[in-house]
Amino acid sequence: MAIPSSSVSADERLTTIGLLFESSAGLRRLFGRNLEEAGVHTSQSFDILIRLARSEGNELRMSELASQASLTPSGLTRAVDRLQGQGLVVRRTCPEDRRGSFAQLTPGGRQLMADSLPGHVAQINRILEDVFAPEEMDQFSAMLQRLRDYTQAQNASTGCPGADEATDPCTEG
Amino acid sequence: MAIPSSSVSADERLTTIGLLFESSAGLRRLFGRNLEEAGVHTSQSFDILIRLARSEGNELRMSELASQASLTPSGLTRAVDRLQGQGLVVRRTCPEDRRGSFAQLTPGGRQLMADSLPGHVAQINRILEDVFAPEEMDQFSAMLQRLRDYTQAQNASTGCPGADEATDPCTEG
DNA sequence: AAAGATTGATTGATCAATCTTC
DNA sequence: GAAGATTGATCAATCAATCTTT
Numbered sequence: 001m002a003i004p005s006s007s008v009s010a011d012e013r014l015t016t017i018g019l020l021f022e023s024s025a026g027l028r029r030l031f032g033r034n035l036e037e038a039g040v041h042t043s044q045s046f047d048i049l050i051r052l053a054r055s056e057g058n059e060l061r062m063s064e065l066a067s068q069a070s071l072t073p074s075g076l077t078r079a080v081d082r083l084q085g086q087g088l089v090v091r092r093t094c095p096e097d098r099r100g101s102f103a104q105l106t107p108g109g110r111q112l113m114a115d116s117l118p119g120h121v122a123q124i125n126r127i128l129e130d131v132f133a134p135e136e137m138d139q140f141s142a143m144l145q146r147l148r149d150y151t152q153a154q155n156a157s158t159g160c161p162g163a164d165e166a167t168d169p170c171t172e173g
Numbered sequence: 174m175a176i177p178s179s180s181v182s183a184d185e186r187l188t189t190i191g192l193l194f195e196s197s198a199g200l201r202r203l204f205g206r207n208l209e210e211a212g213v214h215t216s217q218s219f220d221i222l223i224r225l226a227r228s229e230g231n232e233l234r235m236s237e238l239a240s241q242a243s244l245t246p247s248g249l250t251r252a253v254d255r256l257q258g259q260g261l262v263v264r265r266t267c268p269e270d271r272r273g274s275f276a277q278l279t280p281g282g283r284q285l286m287a288d289s290l291p292g293h294v295a296q297i298n299r300i301l302e303d304v305f306a307p308e309e310m311d312q313f314s315a316m317l318q319r320l321r322d323y324t325q326a327q328n329a330s331t332g333c334p335g336a337d338e339a340t341d342p343c344t345e346g
Numbered sequence: 347a348a349a350g351a352t353t354g355a356t357t358g359a360t361c362a363a364t365c366t367t368c
Numbered sequence: 369g370a371a372g373a374t375t376g377a378t379c380a381a382t383c384a385a386t387c388t389t390t
Contacts, residue, residue, distance in 0.1 A: 026324025151199025
């Protein structure tokens with residue numbers, strides 16, 4: 001009682017991490033419902049499509065996309081296979097380095113994003129406005145940014161998915 | 174420029190959600206390394222074990238455990254099968270309602286938690302102290318708590334895993 | 347030999363269907 | 369018939385190994 005703020009107990013900090021995990025899982029479920037109705041199969045698919053949609057030329061290198069989507073290279077290969085099967089994405093061999101390839105949004109993929117994004121953004125706004133006061137939003141975002149950067153840096157030491165030097169703020173899910 | 178705080182753009186809010194997802198995935202990867210060294214197979218296993226460890230009698234009903242761990246009933250059945258196979262958990266039929274059962278930590282399971290928890294807590298403390306100022310911690314936790322509660326309430330409307338009325342603050346991962 | 351990407355084998359999670367008990 | 373839990377079938381992600389290009 002009346003212990004200063006640095007006294008946050010171990011239990012409380014464990015709980016904080018648990019809340020982060022549960023929030024993430026809960027949001028994915030909420031989004032999943034609406035995205036499916038909008039024609040996007042899963043929240044993970046959307047995660048990939050939106051990053052392509054927000055990139056120059058609607059395309060990204062496989063390795064960078066894997067990193068941004070928190071997937072291993074093989075995981076991304078399979079995800080892009082599925083999206084290609086749905087006609088939303090195509091592969092393009094990188095002309096300067098023929099080992100690499102780009103994943104690129106098709107016109108159909110762009111259309112799907114154009115159709116589904118407004119509803120998704122509206123849902124996000126509704127949630128965030130219900131939960132946070134306006135001045136809290138920026139704080140929350142800034143804290144998450146630091147936490148994300150920290151985990152990326154730590155994971156980078158040992159070559160992990162989602163451990164990119166990515167300065168790119170294009171980071172949605 | 175100089176637009177008030179409520180003008181946070183759609184892109185910024187999309188990014189906030191993306192940061193939350195990436196933070197969650199990044200933390201799971203960081204924890205996974207250390208937990209594996211400590212003898213816990215995955216971050217998901219730990220998620221289940223710690224909830225049992227922090228519950229009365231080291232046991233919890235399957236349905237409640239599923240909800241707390243953000244798993245479907247069948248997902249939890251399989252997870253408990255694995256933990257039982259490792260000798261960390263046993264099932265106990267509920268005497269008052271023979272449809273239900275409890276998952277309960279074995280002595281070996283309790284020992285494993287006793288051995289691995291200190292290191293895990295230390296890792297969490299290190300991360301949170303590196304990333305956040307002391308006074309930010311409580312804010313961050315409180316914001317996540319509201320977000321978690323909100324998503325649970327929303328998902329509850331349609332019967333989803335992790336959508337519990339759970340007032341229980343035992344919530345780690 | 348190292349980097350980018352893919353494939354095969356395995357593990358983990360989900361949905362739909364089923365079984366038992368209420 | 370509904371609730372708690374499990375099983376079968378399927379899908380998605382990972383690791384280890386492989387192929388191509390550098």
